[in-house]
Amino acid sequence: MSKAAELAALIGSQTAQGNKNFVINGAMNVAQRSASVTGLGDGDEGYVTLDRIRHTAAASAGRFTSAQTAISDLPGFLNCLHLDCTTADTSIASSELLVLEHRMEGQNLQQLKKGTSSAERITVSFYMKTNKAFTFMCALNDYDNNRINTQQFTTTTDWTRHSITFVGDTTGALGDDSGNSLSVEFYLHAGATYTGGTYSANTWQSRQASDNMRAVGIGSFYDSTDNDIKLTGLQVEIGDVATAFEVEDFATTLAKCQRYYQKSYNYSVAPATNTQVGATYQTTDASGNYASAGYTHFPVRMRATPTITSYDFAGNSGKIRGGADNVAVVIQAPSENGFGNYVNNVSSGAGAGIAIHYEASAEL
Amino acid sequence: MNITSAKYQNDLENEAVYIIVVDNGVTRFVPLDPANKDYAEILRQVAAGELTIEDAD
Numbered sequence: 538m539s540k541a542a543e544l545a546a547l548i549g550s551q552t553a554q555g556n557k558n559f560v561i562n563g564a565m566n567v568a569q570r571s572a573s574v575t576g577l578g579d580g581d582e583g584y585v586t587l588d589r590i591r592h593t594a595a596a597s598a599g600r601f602t603s604a605q606t607a608i609s610d611l612p613g614f615l616n617c618l619h620l621d622c623t624t625a626d627t628s629i630a631s632s633e634l635l636v637l638e639h640r641m642e643g644q645n646l647q648q649l650k651k652g653t654s655s656a657e658r659i660t661v662s663f664y665m666k667t668n669k670a671f672t673f674m675c676a677l678n679d680y681d682n683n684r685i686n687t688q689q690f691t692t693t694t695d696w697t698r699h700s701i702t703f704v705g706d707t708t709g710a711l712g713d714d715s716g717n718s719l720s721v722e723f724y725l726h727a728g729a730t731y732t733g734g735t736y737s738a739n740t741w742q743s744r745q746a747s748d749n750m751r752a753v754g755i756g757s758f759y760d761s762t763d764n765d766i767k768l769t770g771l772q773v774e775i776g777d778v779a780t781a782f783e784v785e786d787f788a789t790t791l792a793k794c795q796r797y798y799q800k801s802y803n804y805s806v807a808p809a810t811n812t813q814v815g816a817t818y819q820t821t822d823a824s825g826n827y828a829s830a831g832y833t834h835f836p837v838r839m840r841a842t843p844t845i846t847s848y849d850f851a852g853n854s855g856k857i858r859g860g861a862d863n864v865a866v867v868i869q870a871p872s873e874n875g876f877g878n879y880v881n882n883v884s885s886g887a888g889a890g891i892a893i894h895y896e897a898s899a900e901l
Numbered sequence: 902m903n904i905t906s907a908k909y910q911n912d913l914e915n916e917a918v919y920i921i922v923v924d925n926g927v928t929r930f931v932p933l934d935p936a937n938k939d940y941a942e943i944l945r946q947v948a949a950g951e952l953t954i955e956d957a958d
């Protein structure tokens with residue numbers, strides 16, 4: 538192929554375009570909720586540290602810490618997700634499970650042409666480093682059609698870039714909406730419910746009928762308190778080649794993350810911290826019912842109407858600052874764009890300052 | 902979610918607009934939006950007989 542033809546092909550390809558990576562926060566740079574959470578593993582943990590990374594778990598005796606950890610031994614990357622096993626569990630009940638997930642909206646995945654005869658191959662790439670060699674499972678999980686495709690991979694004690702290509706799936710189109718359609722998953726620990734089946738690499742299968750093949754042959758992250766896992770550079774893209782990781786500036790990634798989770802506090806301040814910085818202010822007009830009303834406008838429109846958690850300055854949830862802390866608040870008209878509030882019977886009367894902190898979550 | 906209490910909250914027009922839940926000791930306001938995963942989980946727990954939602958005041 539001539540250079541001109543190569544260039545023309547490149548311009549027309551996915552790899553030449555921005556936003557080739559379907560993953561948000563793949564460089565593990567954004568952690569709005571917390572930089573570190575300990576004692577995890579007693580049930581489903583959800584989103585606790587790094588944005589967009591879900592800790593899907595079923596109760597186990599094993600415990601772990603999830604943290605955003607700075608790294609200096611992988612050029613081009615400054616942060617990783619770090620899981621550290623703090624309590625071992627070698628007696629694995631059938632229902633036990635620990636999975637890292639990155640869930641994606643169907644409307645952002647239509648280029649995959651899943652469920653058509655033109656379904657694209659999908660390549661998942663990531664850097665992982667562990668304290669010893671583990672065999673884990675990487676999966677693409679189609680929530681819309683209950684289908685899954687799994688592939689084992691083996692870690693090393695050095696940073697290794699894993700590249701796993703999944704065949705296109707001609708069955709089951711993804712919803713063109715804001716729902717959770719497809720998830721890239723890493724199975725790190727599982728009981729017989731998920732390991733008792735037959736492993737069939739890189740094959741799309743019905744998930745409901747074959748849950749027992751989701752994690753066949755994997756090791757266990759909980760088998761020793763020596764265990765730790767570091768993950769960064771997660772990328773999901775069209776095609777059968779892992780291209781260079783798509784670098785993105787922090788502000789862009791943060792704004793993308795805020796579609797799913799945001800807070801009133803400064804970036805580095807954990808929700809419920811005792812502070813007034815970042816709170817939305819309003820004043821009281823009266824001392825009786827509806828003494829004060831206000832509206833908080835989100836800086837980024839959210840994926841769906843979010844769950845709101847309000848805080849006063851002292852960090853009491855479900856409350857508001859109204860002359861003093863611990864004042865009851867009524868949330869009104871929550872939407873993708875913000876929420877209103879009002880308070881009754883503020884003891885300090887008209888002219889008092891009212892302030893509210895919040896977390897808003899519209900995760901997949 | 903580890904919900905220990907759940908109660909509907911009405912808006913100014915006296916229509917239920919969200920559910921106040923205590924989840925792991927934290928009070929949260931969950932909208933009645935099927936696209937909200939917390940609401941979906943509440944509905945699952947109600948259907949499974951694991952949770953009852955109190956009426957609004």
